[in-house]
Amino acid sequence: MAPRRGDSRADSRADLAATVGRPPAASAGTVVGRSLPRREGPAKLTGAARYTDDLIVPGAWFGFTLRSTEAHARLLGLELDPAFDWSRVVVVTAAEIPGENVVHLMADDQPALVADVIRHVAEPVALVAAADPATARAARDAIRLRTEPLPAILDPLASERAFARYEIGRGDVEAGLAAADLVVEGTYRVGYQEQLYLEPQAMIAVPGEDRGVTVHGSLQCPYYVHAALARALGLAGEQVVVIQEETGGGFGGKEEYPSMLAIHASLLALRAGRPVRIVYDRHEDVAATTKRHPAVVTHRTGVTRDGRLVAQDVDVVMDAGAYATLSPVVLSRGAIHAAGPYACPNVRIRARTMATNTPPNGAFRGFGAPQTEFAAETQVNRVAEALGVSPLELRRRWAYRPGDVTPTGQVLRESVGAGVVLERVAEAADYEPVRARTAEARMARATRPAGARTDRLDGRTAHGIGLALAWHGAGFTGAGERFLASVAGVERSADGQVLVYTDSTEIGQGARTVLSQLVAEALGVPAEAVEVAPGDTSVVPNSGPTVASRTTMVVGGLLIRAAERLRADVEARTGAPFATSYRTDAAQAGRVRFDEQFEGYPGIVWDDATHRGDAYPAYSWAAAVAEVDVDLDTGEVRVGSVVAADEIGRVVNPVLAAGQVEGGTLQAVGYATIEELQARDGRYLNDRLATYLVPTAVDAPRIEAILLEEPFAGAPHRAKGLGELPMDVGAPAVIDAIHDATGAWIAELPATPERVLAALEAREGRR
Amino acid sequence: MSETARVSLTLNGEPRTVEIGAGRTLLDTLRWELDLTGTKECCAAGECGACTVYLDGEAVNSCLVLAAEADGREVTTIEGLGSGGRLSRLQEAFLETGAIQCGFCIPGMVVAADALLRETPRPTLDEVLQGLSGNLCRCGGYTRICAAVLRAAGAADVTG
Numbered sequence: 001m002a003p004r005r006g007d008s009r010a011d012s013r014a015d016l017a018a019t020v021g022r023p024p025a026a027s028a029g030t031v032v033g034r035s036l037p038r039r040e041g042p043a044k045l046t047g048a049a050r051y052t053d054d055l056i057v058p059g060a061w062f063g064f065t066l067r068s069t070e071a072h073a074r075l076l077g078l079e080l081d082p083a084f085d086w087s088r089v090v091v092v093t094a095a096e097i098p099g100e101n102v103v104h105l106m107a108d109d110q111p112a113l114v115a116d117v118i119r120h121v122a123e124p125v126a127l128v129a130a131a132d133p134a135t136a137r138a139a140r141d142a143i144r145l146r147t148e149p150l151p152a153i154l155d156p157l158a159s160e161r162a163f164a165r166y167e168i169g170r171g172d173v174e175a176g177l178a179a180a181d182l183v184v185e186g187t188y189r190v191g192y193q194e195q196l197y198l199e200p201q202a203m204i205a206v207p208g209e210d211r212g213v214t215v216h217g218s219l220q221c222p223y224y225v226h227a228a229l230a231r232a233l234g235l236a237g238e239q240v241v242v243i244q245e246e247t248g249g250g251f252g253g254k255e256e257y258p259s260m261l262a263i264h265a266s267l268l269a270l271r272a273g274r275p276v277r278i279v280y281d282r283h284e285d286v287a288a289t290t291k292r293h294p295a296v297v298t299h300r301t302g303v304t305r306d307g308r309l310v311a312q313d314v315d316v317v318m319d320a321g322a323y324a325t326l327s328p329v330v331l332s333r334g335a336i337h338a339a340g341p342y343a344c345p346n347v348r349i350r351a352r353t354m355a356t357n358t359p360p361n362g363a364f365r366g367f368g369a370p371q372t373e374f375a376a377e378t379q380v381n382r383v384a385e386a387l388g389v390s391p392l393e394l395r396r397r398w399a400y401r402p403g404d405v406t407p408t409g410q411v412l413r414e415s416v417g418a419g420v421v422l423e424r425v426a427e428a429a430d431y432e433p434v435r436a437r438t439a440e441a442r443m444a445r446a447t448r449p450a451g452a453r454t455d456r457l458d459g460r461t462a463h464g465i466g467l468a469l470a471w472h473g474a475g476f477t478g479a480g481e482r483f484l485a486s487v488a489g490v491e492r493s494a495d496g497q498v499l500v501y502t503d504s505t506e507i508g509q510g511a512r513t514v515l516s517q518l519v520a521e522a523l524g525v526p527a528e529a530v531e532v533a534p535g536d537t538s539v540v541p542n543s544g545p546t547v548a549s550r551t552t553m554v555v556g557g558l559l560i561r562a563a564e565r566l567r568a569d570v571e572a573r574t575g576a577p578f579a580t581s582y583r584t585d586a587a588q589a590g591r592v593r594f595d596e597q598f599e600g601y602p603g604i605v606w607d608d609a610t611h612r613g614d615a616y617p618a619y620s621w622a623a624a625v626a627e628v629d630v631d632l633d634t635g636e637v638r639v640g641s642v643v644a645a646d647e648i649g650r651v652v653n654p655v656l657a658a659g660q661v662e663g664g665t666l667q668a669v670g671y672a673t674i675e676e677l678q679a680r681d682g683r684y685l686n687d688r689l690a691t692y693l694v695p696t697a698v699d700a701p702r703i704e705a706i707l708l709e710e711p712f713a714g715a716p717h718r719a720k721g722l723g724e725l726p727m728d729v730g731a732p733a734v735i736d737a738i739h740d741a742t743g744a745w746i747a748e749l750p751a752t753p754e755r756v757l758a759a760l761e762a763r764e765g766r767r
Numbered sequence: 768m769s770e771t772a773r774v775s776l777t778l779n780g781e782p783r784t785v786e787i788g789a790g791r792t793l794l795d796t797l798r799w800e801l802d803l804t805g806t807k808e809c810c811a812a813g814e815c816g817a818c819t820v821y822l823d824g825e826a827v828n829s830c831l832v833l834a835a836e837a838d839g840r841e842v843t844t845i846e847g848l849g850s851g852g853r854l855s856r857l858q859e860a861f862l863e864t865g866a867i868q869c870g871f872c873i874p875g876m877v878v879a880a881d882a883l884l885r886e887t888p889r890p891t892l893d894e895v896l897q898g899l900s901g902n903l904c905r906c907g908g909y910t911r912i913c914a915a916v917l918r919a920a921g922a923a924d925v926t927g
Binding site for chain 2: 035037038040041042043044045046047048049050051053054056195196197198199200246247248249250251281282507508509510655656658659662663665666667688689690694696697698700701702703
């Protein structure tokens with residue numbers, strides 16, 4: 001029994017100890033659906049797990065990065081202090097890059113090192129390495145950049161250069177708005193968010209034979225790094241090996257940035273002729289690496305008097321920063337989700353991501369959707385207020401059902417969980433009864449005698465409850481999965497082991513455990529019988545990047561099909577079940593391996609040029625109810641509880657899945673309340689852990705995760721994606737709860753005390 | 768780094784002596800001189816708790832302690848918890864409750880939780896939350912870590 005509303009934290013102690021760790025209700029197979037313990041858990045608990053900076057590499061030097069200090073400037077030259085003893089160090093500049101000076105990704109516009117123009121304040125200009133960190137740092141400090149300043153563009157709304165623009169829509173928005181009885185307008189702003197994986201970026205490059213290189217790193221996508229290294233170093237693919245070490249969190253922050261780091265470490269290693277390690281300290285990590293894109297989202301929503309949704313006009317502007325990185329696809333995902341999970345006949349979504357002279361923004365859990373879904377959900381909650389309807393009731397009317405059509409023209413055929421997550425979360429959180437009580441309390445405060453401003457000084461807090469709903473497309477957008485054409489394989493080795501071959505990485509989300517469970521179930525063996533091959537590009541195939549909530553659904557599906565072929569192969573030979581015959585078969589048949597390549601989900605059609613069609617093979621669905629206490633004197637918001645219901649097709653490992661929901665929810669609560677990265681002149685002001693705050697144990701709300709299953713027939717195991725989903729729904733639920741408590745809308749994240757007080761003042765001014 | 772210091776300490780029950788730069792932190796000394804890499808560096812500023820170790824039985828941020836301060840004292844790291852290759856009851860509880868995700872906070876979290884239970888063998892949830900508030904986790908919601916500590920507290924032998 002989960003902790004109930006109204007329980008004090010202390011009272012729920014017994015409940016908590018008893019229930020956490022027990023699987024939530026889910027369909028259980030013999031292996032799939034069971035909460036098997038995390039495979040690498042014991043190693044992580046004893047300190048035996050080896051993260052990149054834990055590797056002992058004899059003779060390795062220490063690399064450091066000299067960065068620009070200007071947002072936009074022409075680089076005229078580098079001056080090396082003649083008083084410094086340069087014989088003890090190596091220095092690498094753009095001129096020494098053997099291949100193309102580019103961090104290969106999408107647009108290939110970002111140099112590994114500045115050659116002529118500096119485009120943001122943290123841009124790498126030169127690299128140094130020495131036998132000890134102090135000497136290397138001293139060398140870095142002995143290099144001066146000669147520059148000529150150029151005018152910097154820091155405001156995305158003032159920028160004229162777009163990395164991507166999309167227009168998505170159906171019906172006739174202007175006609176829809178004209179016919180509406182009520183049009184609600186709103187503008188919403190979200191700032192940067194830092195991934196703050198606890199393990200900073202880390203990479204060790206080891207030069208090999210024939211100018212080749214092997215890198216060991218903290219990373220999500222081995223083959224992204226592999227391709228970027230080959231390009232920048234001018235090497236053939238087989239000369240480059242990328243090995244993922246134990247990785248201390250990613251959240252998207254180790255999707256594209258490690259390619260930069262791997263190039264840097266490799267340039268130094270090849271120059272020095274010895275291994276070089278680059279490990280960022282926290283300050284450099286926050287100052288220089290990618291963030292969640294800031295965005296401005298404007299909505300016009302047309303409804304009829306009886307509460308029908310007739311038109312949605314949405315405009316999205318994202319700040320890309322100085323280089324394209326992944327911004328075009330972040331924007332695409334953000335735009336596709338921007339109208340929220342609601343059936344509407346007339347929709348127009350216009351979106352653009354603009355170049356500015358700021359550090360490039362990139363992947364972060366949710367990938368554009370948390371920004372646009374915060375705006376969409378807050379807008380829906382404001383429409384509910386305008387109509388005098390409960391936010392739950394309005395969503396019951398509007399939320400997608402099977403057969404509804406999305407803005408890209410996709411017909412939602414199956415596995416549409418919007419209704420079930422809404423009902424379950426409302427029930428579990430006691431939503432309507434609590435909302436009735438908070439409404440009474442709000443009314444009582446509002447009807448106090450005149451001069452009520454003094455009641456702000458009573459030191460009282462106001463309690464509120466808020467609701468939000470979200471959808472999240474699983475896998476790459478549009479034709480992305482077809483282009484990736486991922487490969488994954490299962491082997492029965494000559495000595496009778498079962499091995500999983502994939503470059504999908506374990507970054508804390510549980511991939512290693514979940515994928516081995518899926519393969520074990522398909523083979524009919526216990527999960528312990530399945531090993532996962534190391535994330536080494538010389539060993540494992542390219543299964544695509546570990547991003548986009550795609551690992552369980554897409555790569556898991558490939559592995560199941562490969563395992564089914566292996567099982568059939570062995571059983572055809574032995575005439576006995578795989579489980580009882582695969583070891584003895586090994587002696588006769590030797591090594592047997594089956595690889596599966598992704599070929600597309602049936603019936604999924606997408607046109608990239610027009611952004612029309614089936615944007616994702618399936619969507620996962622989440623609803624959250626947050627309760628907050630707002631201090632009316634200080635504006636501080638305390639999130640007391642979040643109940644989250646997530647529908648993900650099939651739950652492979654309930655405890656690991658609940659952990660994803662809990663962690664994603666807490667990141668969303670941080671996004672909503674305290675995580676703010678301020679910038680001036682293109683530089684982050686609070687780029688340290690002492691100043692960029694993330695939730696601690698005492699800040700965290702009580703989180704209840706409810707996992708639900710609406711099977712997705714396109715995947716052999718019926719599972720959809722989960723990792724990003726909880727990040728989409730927490731923040732708007734918190735903002736709705738602040739409104740429920742105070743009557744004030746917060747239109748810009750995070751809801752800092754200053755913004756809450758300003759919103760309260762504005763509301764009182766109106767009264 | 769010109770000045771060096773000779774530091775003798777009892778590390779995970781064994782006497783050890785190292786020659787180090789006088790300004791070297793205990794964290795750097797553990798990781799770079801003594802090859803005990805279980806203790807993690809995350810912020811090097813005392814903000815995150817990932818480098819928590821025992822110094823004479825008290826949980827400290829080893830990034831804020833000079834190695835020289837450990838001279839003549841007892842240091843216990845994550846590698847020194849548990850016994851005979853077995854997980855401690857507390858470590859078992861972390862595994863059972865699903866408290867571990869990326870694992871980078873876990874060594875410091877386990878030491879901090881172990882210290883909490885030595886101080887307060889039967890803590891309330893609030894005492895656990897307060898006791899672990901100096902240790903950041905970015906992957907989970909802290910719920911499972913708290914549950915692990917409470918579960919371990921329910922057993923008689925916490926650290927063995």
